[in-house]
Amino acid sequence: MDDTTARERLESMLAELDRSIGVLRGEPVAVADRSAADAGSDLTDTDRAQAMLTVATTHRGAILAALKRLDEGTYGDCVDCGRPVPEGRLEARPEAARCVPCQAKQERRR
Numbered sequence: 001m002d003d004t005t006a007r008e009r010l011e012s013m014l015a016e017l018d019r020s021i022g023v024l025r026g027e028p029v030a031v032a033d034r035s036a037a038d039a040g041s042d043l044t045d046t047d048r049a050q051a052m053l054t055v056a057t058t059h060r061g062a063i064l065a066a067l068k069r070l071d072e073g074t075y076g077d078c079v080d081c082g083r084p085v086p087e088g089r090l091e092a093r094p095e096a097a098r099c100v101p102c103q104a105k106q107e108r109r110r
């Protein structure tokens with residue numbers, strides 16, 4: 001995947017996430033929805049929205065970091081070992097910052 005394609009994919013993912021985050025935060029679209037469906041906001045929905053918001057915000061950060069690496073010319077290199085992240089992995093997750101072994105190590109550390 002070349003840098004132009006990667007950037008396009010990352011930017012469209014970012015736009016999509018920003019839209020979702022806007023909805024989850026209850027900006028205009030959701031507010032209109034809610035008044036129609038009545039403000040019977042139960043805690044479960046709020047919790048679910050909050051959890052989704054956390055995931056979306058984390059994902060957004062990963063995408064922004066990937067765009068920054070594109071700007072710096074280090075996109076596609078693992079941030080830990082510096083080796084190229086396999087093409088197939090970037091196809092599946094353009095925001096991936098690490099190769100598979102380093103990502104596995106990172107996740108074990110948590």
Ligand SMILES: [Zn+2]
Pocket residue numbers: 078079080081082083098099100101102103
């Ligand atoms: Zn690595």
